[in-house]
Amino acid sequence: MVDTTKNTQIYATWGRKMAKPVNPNVAGKMIAKAKRPLLVVGSEIVDNGQLIEKVVAIAKKGIPVAATGHSITALIDKDIGAKYINVHSLGHFLGDKNWGGLDGQGPYDTVIFLGHKKYYLDQVLAGLKNFTDLKNLAIERHFMQNATLSFGNLKPEVHLEALDELIENI
Amino acid sequence: MSDLETGHFSIDDLENVQITIGKIVGAIEKKAKEEGVEVGPTPKPGISGLRDWDYTLLSRYQPVYTPVCDQCCYCTFGKCDLTGNKEGACGINMEAHQARETLLRVITGAAAHSGHGRHILHHLIELYGEDKPIDVGPSNLVAPNIQLVTGIKPETLGDLEEAMDYVEEQINQLLATIHAGQEGAAIDFESKVLHGGMLDHVGMEVSDLAQVSCLGMPKSDPEAPLVEIGMGCIDASKPVLLVIGHNVAGVTYIMDYIHDHDLEDKIELGGLCCTAIDMTRYQTDQGQKPQAKVVGTLAKELKMIRSGVPDVIVVDEQCVRADVLDEAKKLSIPVITTNEKIMYGLRNRSNDSAADIIEDLSSFKEPGALILNFDTLGEVAPELAIKMAKIRDEIGIKALPSDEELQELSAKCVQCGACEMDCPANLPIMEAMRAGVENDFSKFEYLHDLCIGCGRCDQACPKDIPVLNMIEQASRKLISEEKGLMRAGRGQISDPEIREEGVNLVLGTTPGIIAMVGCSNYPNGTEDLYKVADEMLKRNYIVVMSGCSAMDLGMYKNEDGETLYEKYPAKFLAGNLINVGSCVSNSHITGTAIKVAAIFAQRNVTGNYEEIADYITNRIGAVGVAWGAYSQKAIAIGSGCNRLGIPVVVGPHGSKYRRALIGKPYDEESWKVYDARDGSEMPIPASPEFLLTTAESIEELFPMLAKNCIRPSDNNMGRMIKLTHYMELSQKYLGHMPEDWYKFVRTETDLPLAKREELLKILEAEHGWEIDWKRKKILSGPTMKSDVSSQPTNVKRLCKGEC
Numbered sequence: 001m002v003d004t005t006k007n008t009q010i011y012a013t014w015g016r017k018m019a020k021p022v023n024p025n026v027a028g029k030m031i032a033k034a035k036r037p038l039l040v041v042g043s044e045i046v047d048n049g050q051l052i053e054k055v056v057a058i059a060k061k062g063i064p065v066a067a068t069g070h071s072i073t074a075l076i077d078k079d080i081g082a083k084y085i086n087v088h089s090l091g092h093f094l095g096d097k098n099w100g101g102l103d104g105q106g107p108y109d110t111v112i113f114l115g116h117k118k119y120y121l122d123q124v125l126a127g128l129k130n131f132t133d134l135k136n137l138a139i140e141r142h143f144m145q146n147a148t149l150s151f152g153n154l155k156p157e158v159h160l161e162a163l164d165e166l167i168e169n170i
Numbered sequence: 171m172s173d174l175e176t177g178h179f180s181i182d183d184l185e186n187v188q189i190t191i192g193k194i195v196g197a198i199e200k201k202a203k204e205e206g207v208e209v210g211p212t213p214k215p216g217i218s219g220l221r222d223w224d225y226t227l228l229s230r231y232q233p234v235y236t237p238v239c240d241q242c243c244y245c246t247f248g249k250c251d252l253t254g255n256k257e258g259a260c261g262i263n264m265e266a267h268q269a270r271e272t273l274l275r276v277i278t279g280a281a282a283h284s285g286h287g288r289h290i291l292h293h294l295i296e297l298y299g300e301d302k303p304i305d306v307g308p309s310n311l312v313a314p315n316i317q318l319v320t321g322i323k324p325e326t327l328g329d330l331e332e333a334m335d336y337v338e339e340q341i342n343q344l345l346a347t348i349h350a351g352q353e354g355a356a357i358d359f360e361s362k363v364l365h366g367g368m369l370d371h372v373g374m375e376v377s378d379l380a381q382v383s384c385l386g387m388p389k390s391d392p393e394a395p396l397v398e399i400g401m402g403c404i405d406a407s408k409p410v411l412l413v414i415g416h417n418v419a420g421v422t423y424i425m426d427y428i429h430d431h432d433l434e435d436k437i438e439l440g441g442l443c444c445t446a447i448d449m450t451r452y453q454t455d456q457g458q459k460p461q462a463k464v465v466g467t468l469a470k471e472l473k474m475i476r477s478g479v480p481d482v483i484v485v486d487e488q489c490v491r492a493d494v495l496d497e498a499k500k501l502s503i504p505v506i507t508t509n510e511k512i513m514y515g516l517r518n519r520s521n522d523s524a525a526d527i528i529e530d531l532s533s534f535k536e537p538g539a540l541i542l543n544f545d546t547l548g549e550v551a552p553e554l555a556i557k558m559a560k561i562r563d564e565i566g567i568k569a570l571p572s573d574e575e576l577q578e579l580s581a582k583c584v585q586c587g588a589c590e591m592d593c594p595a596n597l598p599i600m601e602a603m604r605a606g607v608e609n610d611f612s613k614f615e616y617l618h619d620l621c622i623g624c625g626r627c628d629q630a631c632p633k634d635i636p637v638l639n640m641i642e643q644a645s646r647k648l649i650s651e652e653k654g655l656m657r658a659g660r661g662q663i664s665d666p667e668i669r670e671e672g673v674n675l676v677l678g679t680t681p682g683i684i685a686m687v688g689c690s691n692y693p694n695g696t697e698d699l700y701k702v703a704d705e706m707l708k709r710n711y712i713v714v715m716s717g718c719s720a721m722d723l724g725m726y727k728n729e730d731g732e733t734l735y736e737k738y739p740a741k742f743l744a745g746n747l748i749n750v751g752s753c754v755s756n757s758h759i760t761g762t763a764i765k766v767a768a769i770f771a772q773r774n775v776t777g778n779y780e781e782i783a784d785y786i787t788n789r790i791g792a793v794g795v796a797w798g799a800y801s802q803k804a805i806a807i808g809s810g811c812n813r814l815g816i817p818v819v820v821g822p823h824g825s826k827y828r829r830a831l832i833g834k835p836y837d838e839e840s841w842k843v844y845d846a847r848d849g850s851e852m853p854i855p856a857s858p859e860f861l862l863t864t865a866e867s868i869e870e871l872f873p874m875l876a877k878n879c880i881r882p883s884d885n886n887m888g889r890m891i892k893l894t895h896y897m898e899l900s901q902k903y904l905g906h907m908p909e910d911w912y913k914f915v916r917t918e919t920d921l922p923l924a925k926r927e928e929l930l931k932i933l934e935a936e937h938g939w940e941i942d943w944k945r946k947k948i949l950s951g952p953t954m955k956s957d958v959s960s961q962p963t964n965v966k967r968l969c970k971g972e973c
Binding site for chain 1: 232234235236237238240251252253254255264265587591594595596693822823825826828830832834836837859860863864865866867869870874903904905906908909
């Protein structure tokens with residue numbers, strides 16, 4: 001089992017409520033149990049074939065995908081129904097109980113983040129943390145302190161291993 | 171009642187006396203009446219003067235807060251934990267605190283510009299007198315922001331003072347509201363934010379009108395000269411005098427001294443940041459050649475100093491690194507401060523002789539000097555540079571590590587990751603270090619354009635490895651080739667140009683204005699600016715540049731070796747590339763939108779903010795881009811655009827402004843306006859769908875730009891052109907047709923001609939629209955009516971029959 005809870009050093013931002021470090025098996029089960037999960041994928045995946053594979057594998061487990069930035073260019077031919085949306089707008093809409101979601105089926109309860117610029121996602125998560133009651137799960141390579149649950153800071157190869165374990169548990 | 175023009179009188183024994191004080195009560199209205207000018211309802215609005223307009227905007231574009239810190243640390247109750255929108259000890263909640271923080275940032279930026287404006291205005295009045303006429307080129311509406319906001323139609327430098335008095339008084343009132351125990355509503359802080367942004371544009375306009383009028387800068391000149399830019403254009407074999415900052419006042423004395431003493435060929439004068447742009451504009455309105463070279467933006471400051479090339483550094487104000495003196499000292503470069511805003515703890519030598527100052531600095535008795543006397547400054551700076559070049563040469567200053575040292579330094583790296591985590595852009599520094607051990611420095615070179623030169627990596631490294639210096643040493647070839655041409659700021663868009671192009675903008679046949687402004691904190695290097703500008707210019711958008719973005723755009727060349735400034739003309743016409751000038755010239759961008767309403771549409775501009783902003787919101791397809799925005803000044807500029815209804819996109823780093831203004835396209839109630847002809851409500855497309863937001867990458871930015879140029883008043887031809895660009899850019903950069911394209915279709919003639927039939931089929935099959943295939947007409951489906959003669963407005967009182 002990959003331990004993804006160790007290195008949770010933070011650098012640029014801080015507050016009193018921080019993400020709880022989480023292991024991939026727990027994160028996977030949490031996604032599996034979510035009533036209305038959403039995987040939000042950032043454009044850092046575009047030049048990373050291995051990450052694209054993981055995104056597709058998670059999506060194939062039945063998790064709808066929001067593609068932010070230009071990440072949609074890497075997902076468009078993957079038959080996973082990914083929908084483009086700007087992540088700042090998405091952060092705004094996620095807090096609105098009247099939003100129908102990307103598919104018109106209603107608001108989400110658990111949001112999973114992968115493939116984002118660290119500093120950018122930190123800000124989006126800060127908004128979600130302070131103004132919504134969503135469960136935000138960061139399965140990024142870096143510790144995202146403003147998520148509800150997050151992996152710690154990982155080496156690239158350990159990150160991929162962790163994602164595999166997470167996928168097995170969904 | 172008689173008017174007392176001047177003099178003294180006693181009122182000791184009088185009763186029921188009404189005193190009217192010239193510049194405060196009624197003076198604007200009286201002067202306007204004498205001149206036959208109609209004054210709108212809000213000359214010199216106070217904090218609440220445009221609150222209703224702000225509420226209109228904010229009801230469609232809601233604030234989105236993304237705190238950097240979850241606590242408030244403002245007072246001695248604190249720190250208060252506001253996580254989850256909790257209230258702190260004073261009763262303020264997270265939302266209101268974030269809005270308050272935004273306000274503080276905006277008025278800090280506005281104060282920076284207007285403080286600059288006040289300084290240069292005083293300086294120029296001292297030199298030229300209050301009666302010096304304002305001359306900005308062939309325009310009657312010379313001060314659109316000032317006239318719109320204050321109601322003053324300035325004709326002389328003295329008139330600008332009154333506008334500046336208003337700005338300063340209002341900034342003071344806004345600053346007061348930040349104090350603990352005052353405003354508690356986020357939405358009213360937001361209204362104050364917009365007020366601060368509006369003031370910023372007035373302050374900037376004062377600043378640029380004054381300097382353009384007095385310092386011989388280009389006056390609405392599309393043929394403003396092309397000037398050299400880039401670290402590589404500096405001739406290090408000459409004594410190098412480097413100027414950094416935003417206020418050209420003192421530097422003009424240096425340039426005059428160099429000119430008067432025939433030193434032009436004996437000294438290299440380079441500038442960083444907006445002072446550099448203004449140096450290239452100085453005394454060029456009559457065809458004189460620019461006297462200085464532009465090194466670049468703030469991102470180049472540390473890099474340029476650490477290169478060891480400058481022999482003397484002169485700083486003035488704003489966007490100047492706080493560590494210039496410390497960094498310069500290490501390389502025996504004397505620093506001269508010239509402005510009360512930056513004094514670095516240096517001794518005030520303003521009253522000393524030039525010879526004494528030169529002697530003390532060249533003998534390293536003191537590392538620098540504060541010189542507020544510009545005559546002395548004019549002599550000291552160039553003479554000291556000439557002397558220091560020789561001295562520094564003899565000392566044999568060593569600035570950057572050698573290649574051998576690069577390898578040794580790489581080997582010191584323990585791959586702890588602290589540099590990458592502290593880097594604002596999380597750049598892959600460890601990878602470069604790993605390759606460096608193998609004598610491969612290409613990965614450092616790769617970092618050069620991506621690195622904004624902040625130096626946080628150096629501070630983070632537990633092994634004291636000078637990361638930034640390593641990047642620069644590995645990139646010395648790239649740096650030597652970093653030279654291009656930029657157009658010196660041309661100043662305002664003139665009234666005749668507005669008359670020529672205004673109709674195309676309002677009807678939408680010129681697809682839009684893309685104003686690329688702001689700082690240099692780009693997510694992916696400076697080349698992105700080139701890509702964005704080039705793509706939009708090819709598509710016939712008017713691209714307007716200013717400040718740092720204007721500089722960085724001059725660094726890149728196409729396959730023919732041309733910069734975009736060389737390739738595209740600089741008139742206010744579709745497909746033209748305009749550099750209005752330095753940071754304070756940003757006021758000309760909003761000024762252009764105001765001019766379109768005033769000159770082309772004949773709307774009264776004097777003190778009539780709400781009506782003009784409403785006009786711009788509904789009719790002028792302009793989007794601001796501050797791709798590298800980082801400073802308080804940038805968010806002040808953006809907020810000023812926002813109050814006029816002009817949307818702004820910032821790069822992903824802009825999320826650290828902690829607040830955006832984003833609408834909800836799915837909330838149909840938000841997307842309605844009145845038709846001024848009869849006051850009826852009409853639905854509009856969700857564009858612009860934000861006033862301030864971020865984009866993750868330029869690929870995402872492209873379709874955002876095209877879409878958000880769409881306006882309710884587009885005619886069919888205009889809508890078709892705009893929609894075509896939106897679809898094409900979305901397909902080109904995101905690989906798919908945008909999902910919401912059909913929402914912008916009112917009638918079949920809104921559809922791109924080449925794809926009309928194909929798109930009609932999609933409308934019928936996927937959206938259930940009814941199509942008459944014989945005539946290829948849409949019979950039902952669109953939510954918007956197709957009526958290009960409608961008069962969209964957000965202001966009920968502007969409708970016929972309303973008061």
